[in-house]
Amino acid sequence: QVQLVESGGGLVQAGGSLRLSCVASGRILSINAMGWYRQAPGKQRELVAAITSGGSTNYADSVKGRGTISRDNAKNTVYLQMNSLKPEDTALYYCTATNDWGNYWGQGTQVTVSS
Numbered sequence: 413q414v415q416l417v418e419s420g421g422g423l424v425q426a427g428g429s430l431r432l433s434c435v436a437s438g439r440i441l442s443i444n445a446m447g448w449y450r451q452a453p454g455k456q457r458e459l460v461a462a463i464t465s466g467g468s469t470n471y472a473d474s475v476k477g478r479g480t481i482s483r484d485n486a487k488n489t490v491y492l493q494m495n496s497l498k499p500e501d502t503a504l505y506y507c508t509a510t511n512d513w514g515n516y517w518g519q520g521t522q523v524t525v526s527s
């Protein structure tokens with residue numbers, strides 16, 4: 413099992429920045445990839461960014477150039493730095509981790525961007 417705890421969400425004005433953090437615990441050595449998803453009210457959950465154990469990254473087109481995913485293996489933490497935030501970035505952001513046995517999700521952290 414892998415447990416994930418997100419933090420760093422909040423209310424920010426358009427144009428501002430936030431850094432989301434996700435701390436993993438449990439069978440962390442088995443994790444192949446970690447990522448961030450988001451879900452806005454009335455919309456499907458969508459991938460924001462992902463990073464593999466080797467450091468390869470992938471971003472949704474909507475956040476390319478504004479978002480950066482990174483991981484600190486020593487702290488078992490993955491980060492999502494979001495800049496130039498827009499009202500359409502408002503959503504519940506979930507951290508996810510994948511290993512050979514399945515996918516794991518955190519409880520989510522709310523990001524609200526005011527115009």
